[in-house]
Amino acid sequence: MxxxxxxxxxxxxxxxxxxxxxxxxxxxxxxxxxxxxxxxxxxxxxxxxxxxxxxxxxxxxxxxxxxxxxxxxxxxxxxxxxxxxxxxxxxxxxxxxxxxxxxxxxxxxxxxxxxxxxxxxxxxxxxxxxxxxxxxxxxxxxxxxxxxxxxxxxxxxxxNPMLQDPGMIIHPITLYLGYVGLAVPFAFAIAALILKNVDSFWIRMTRRWTLLAWLFLTLGNLLGGYWAYLELGWGGYWAWDPVENASFMPWLTVTAFLHSVMIQERKGMLKVWNLSLIILSYALTLFGTFLVRSGVLTSVHAFGDTNLGTYFLIFMGIAVIFAMYVMMSRYHLLKKDSDHFESFFSKESSFLINNLILVCAAFAVFWGTIFPLISEAVRGTKVTVGVPFFNTVMSPILLSLLFILAICPLIAWQKSTIKNLQKNFLIPALLTIIVAILLFIMGIRTIYPIIGFTLVAFMLFTHISEIFRGVKARSSVTLENYPIALIRLISKNRRRYGGYTVHFGIALIAIGIIGSQNFSVESMKTVAIGEKINIADFEITYENLAQKSEGLNDIIFAELKVQKNGKHVGYIQPEKIFYSNWQQPSTEVGMISSWQEDLYIVISAWERDLRATFVVRVNPLVKWIWTGGVVVVIGTLFAIWGGRQNQVIPRYRGTVRKVT
Amino acid sequence: MKKNKKMLIGCSIIFVATIVLLIGATTKASGSELTLQEIIQEPHKFQGRFIMTQGDLIEKSIQWDADLIQLSFKIEDEFGNVLTVVHQGVKPDNFSEDVIVIVEGFIHDDGIFTAEKVQTKCPSKYEGEEYDPELHEKEIE
The missing domain is CATH 1.20.120 (Four Helix Bundle (Hemerythrin (Met), subunit A))
Structure with missing residues (x-):
């Protein structure tokens, strides 16, 4: 063998x-x-x-x-x-x-x-x-x-017990599928360049490859977050750890790429930009692997120190230099064949701005991730920037992204006039203002959540109104009633409406992130049996501590009765599992999850007199993140599969050779 | 061409804004990643600075006060430098002998490190131990 x-x-x-x-x-x-x-x-x-x-x-x-x-x-x-x-x-x-x-x-x-x-x-x-x-x-x-x-x-x-979780079965493989998937558009791009084909054939041909890779990257990131949330017991889903960043950076650049290729397909612009983006995304997958496998950064992940990381770095260097060389040697061709912007206020330019913001976001993450290495090289000490850095930097960047996301669907290709802008914007804008006022009345006084939720609302309204206008236009031509017009419209334009569905998913994720980042509360307490813990609207009574066996594993669990505003909502059983050949127990979070919030309880220790220490968290709106993820997957699959658009084979107009 | 120029200006604004944001956040939120050696040798040098460091856990040194919810333990490196860490919080998973512990916090006059965050290094690298039923009993009690 x-x-x-x-x-x-x-x-x-x-x-x-x-x-x-x-x-x-x-x-x-x-x-x-x-x-x-x-x-x-x-x-x-x-x-x-x-x-x-x-x-x-x-x-x-x-x-x-x-x-x-x-x-x-x-x-x-x-x-x-x-x-x-x-x-x-x-x-x-x-x-x-x-x-x-x-x-x-x-x-x-x-x-x-x-x-x-x-x-x-x-x-x-x-x-x-x-x-x-x-x-x-x-x-x-x-x-x-x-x-x-x-x-x-x-x-x-x-x-390792932490890896004995359904997350282990799918999370890594989705990430690998995403990483490897990017090699395909990269190879197509470079091949097209070598053959001096500067049209959009490679982009059309690899659209679904790229989307699929993007989908897997998205899934990989979300599943990683979900797994961490349920398994690690620290109450969060994202920690800006180098390893997380390593998979987040290519996600950002591929997201940018997916948008900017649309401009190239329609307008023949941004050719160099698109090539750079795909090279960058591909390089980032290798760079991410380098970070994870080399142990140069302090991370809770890390596969141990081998010279594997160095190999990845060298390979990445070779690949990037080769790709850049090919691109620069074809630069004049690319430039000659590119069109220019026709209007400052057009879909093209709003896409470009979205692209820039995404790339800036990727750069910010990159900067924060490798800053310890830079500072060590420059000043001799590794300076870490930490979670506050990422939160300070990424909040405004991602909020501005939401803003662009909101106005994008309403701006026409080529040129938007003030008049049609007014027409498209008026109702969504009014509704958004109402939402903002409602948020204020509900008692939210901090600036970020108000801006965040308002932007999400704005984005949802503009998307809905865009879809509504499409339905109305179709129905006035075909005389179909609205529901049928909607279904036909959507199924005939899978790319566009699949994309809008993904945007809806992102909106839901954004709601979850804004809610949980701004309003979660935590309490740590050691209580005796019969005692209560009060947190937010919850009253939690510690009723019992017991032990059970499952196969070779021994489980210690606590029984907690949960009341919300005086009403009984159920029982929570946080556990510690002692795996057969593992000395240390693993946390099994106990949770009651609703659209409003997750009540998240970890039993952390217990004493001989059965007093136990609990970490209790109330994390608002987290469920929206996972739901949004599902919506993103549905939207992407809708855009990838079926429909006539997807069956069209792009015509090859490039250089002809004898060998194929 | 004029339109392109306009675009260029728009783009530059976004770019500059990001850079400004980055620089601002970097200087504000930085901590230092140090080795145990550096901290032990010159604890005074790093006082008041947010520090991240790591070392192997000495299991015997773990003390847990359930009422105060306070965890204290010692970590060491291969040169025998030992650092005492106090953490207002609970034990992370996998908190056992020789596991690499990453701590973030501040060092004080008396050489004690107060950690705001205690993490154990992740799964992938760990090696398991033989199954020992007695050990379970002990932990469970």
Whole structure:
């Protein structure tokens, strides 16, 4: 088993190098035979990587502790699903997963029907294989998945209890799917440039790839937050930890990219900008991996110190320099072919502003994340900026983003006149003012939440009024009644209305974030049985402390009766779980969640006389964040799948070559 | 061309505003990340400054006062520097021998560190221990 595993990896390295060379030879000689050989190499590589991953999953599932990876991250009593998900618990396995996804995507592109006969294929494949070589190199030299133990332990270390959570099963893989997915538009962009194609073909072709990658990044971030919220027991969902930032930065730049490509598609503008954005996003995925795996920053995550991070940094350097070189050498072509802005007050310019704000946001996060490194280089001490920094900087940036989000749908392409602006804005603006007044009457006096909630309301109103105008216009032409007109309008314009749905989702998330960041309260108290804790409108009675067993795990739990404004709302059972082979217990948060707020209770310690210490938090509106996430997913899927728009294959008008 | 210029000005304003915001926030909200060595050797130098540091937990030193909700413990580095930490709050998960603890807070005259935040370093790197039923009993009691 060990020999086969190791062999597949060396073979993978060899094949990826071979195919890489075959494509290049094929392109230079303009010989289809070589290119086809390269394509076969790609397919073989994918099958081989699948085999490797199946092998690793097999040894994980059957607890073959002679393998270091298996004994490090699993134990024989672990439920099978966590044995398997230990595939991405450590460096070696997660990089193998990355390689697998990468070769899968490469195969999908190389053998894509839509790309049949397209001269870009060999170039795209070569670029993606360049990535595959890098990953195989690491798997073969640094983090070897099939490394053996010196002597075979009778039992493995087990998976850290914190990782034994459904979050572990999906959160990492969604992030990897997002990260790897960005390699596709990046490869398309560079391939187009090499071939001197400066039109929007690559953008149209990769629209759904990019959207899917964005969706996975979004999901990865949200699920990470959800998991942290439920599992870690500190009451928050986001801590501006370097690792979180590492996945947030590409999310911001890809969000910008998704918007600015629309301008290029429609207007042929911003070509250099779009290329820069995709290069940047792709580089940020590598940079994020560097941060996580190198241990240069102090983070609660971190995979331990290996020289893996350095490899990622070097690879990122090579990729960026290569991409920049190609772009600069085609700069005159890109410039010649670009259009200019026709009006200051147009959709184009509002998109550009949204882009700038998003990129500024990414830069701010970047700055805060790497500031310890900069300051160490300049002054000799690592200076950390911390959560207050991010909150101070990101609040105004994200609020201005909400503002742009609110006015964007109401501004027409090319040029908006004052008159139609007035017409479009009047009702939403009036409604928004009413909301602001209501907020004030409800007793909110602090500035940020008022601005925040008002902007969210404004954004919702402008979107609704935009949709309403669309429905009205359609209905006046087709004579359909409003509901039917609405359904047809939406299903005929999946991109646009999918996008608006995503905006709705973002609005809900924003409501949740503003609410929970500004109005949460916390109390820590040690109480004896029968005593009460009062917090916000809640009265919590500590009724009992007991113990139960679930399999090999022992669970200590407290029973708390919860009353809100004197009315009984239910019981909460916060737990501490002692996992079989783990000395320290893990927190299991007890929670009653409603649209209004989460009552969030952690049992933190107990004494011999059964007094127990609880951390109680009331986090308003958190549920809106997760709901908004679901809406974002629905909106994105709606924009990706089905509909005639998505079936159109963009016409290739670029350079023609003999080999495809 | 004039329109492009207008755009350029608009963009520059956003860009400059971000930079100003960044600089302002950086100088206001900074703390220093120090090694235990640096803190122990010159505690006076860092007084009044927000510090982040990390070290291995010495399990025996953990003291927990349930009524005050106060946690105190010691962390050490590989050179034998030991720092006493006091935290008004509860034990984080995974708080056991040799776990790397990240603390953020202030150092005082007497060499005691008051932590506003105590975190243990995340899962991925940890190694488990053998199952020991007695240990469970002990913890549960």
């Amino acid at each position: 060990h020999n086969i595993g190791v062999l597949t990896i060396y073979l993978g390295l060899a094949i990826s190098i071979y195919s890489f060379i075959a494509f290049i030879v094929g392109v230079i000689k303009q010989d289809q035979k070589w290119v086809n050989s390269g394509k076969n190499g790609v397919l073989t590589l994918f099958l081989l990587t699948s085999l490797t991953i199946v092998l690793l999953l097999y040894v994980l599932a059957t607890s073959q502790f002679q393998f270091k990876y298996v004994s490090m991250y699993t134990s024989s009593d672990l439920p099978i699903v966590y044995k398997l998900s230990a595939l991405w618990a450590g460096n070696a396995g997660s990089l193998l997963l990355w390689t697998f996804l990468l070769t899968m995507y490469t195969t999908m592109v190389a053998f894509s029907n839509k790309m049949k006969g397209n001269p870009m294929v060999p170039y795209i494949s070569t670029i993606m294989l360049g990535n595959a070589i890098f990953f195989y190199f690491i798997l073969a030299t640094t983090t070897r998945p099939f490394e053996l133990n010196d002597f075979i332990p009778s039992e493995g270390n087990g998976l």
